[in-house]
Amino acid sequence: NAGVTQTPKFQVLKTGQSMTLQCAQDMNHEYMSWYRQDPGMGLRLIHYSVGAGITDQGEVPNGYNVSRSTTEDFPLRLLSAAPSQTSVYFCATRLAGGETQYFGPGTRLLVL
């Protein structure tokens, strides 16, 4: 039981490049979310999904796309990276109706 996994652990991009951050879970949780963590700002919600085929925007969605074709996977796409997207990204899951979220280990992204 791996829980929540994220790949890659670390990535360097140039401005304008695109990439996909991967998130996978094996806990059969309905809800999945993406957060970014910036110094002094805590974790801010980017996008979330309440189930396969359903996604919605969080607090800071601009510049990011998501899709949820399966229960297990919830990739986050940066279409044209900007230095302001330099951050640590965390994927999280929880059961529908549950309160506790379970976080992956994070992806550190540096955009030059």
Added chain:
Amino acid sequence: DQQVKQNSPSLSVQEGRISILNCDYTNSMFDYFLWYKKYPAEGPTFLISISSIKDKNEDGRFTVFLNKSAKHLSLHIVPSQPGDSAVYFCAASAYDAGNMLTFGGGTRLMVKP
């Protein structure tokens, strides 16, 4: 404007003493509060939570207190241990908002041996 605030970015405590981490919120719709602990290069892990119908929840060395009238909660760690050194995030959710979490900025706790 941040709806959940942790006004102390850092806290230093001697081993064996009490650590008190504070959190304030502004949204009166929040009805569930959680504390997460984060070590460097790891994801946050759930520590303890409290529902708005309670004013105290205890789990071993960790106790969370909720003062709804003041919109304030605190996490007490007694006794503090060096392994407790981490960043602690306060988070809040509202049932009517789909239980999505709003986080505070975090407090870095350092427990000195």
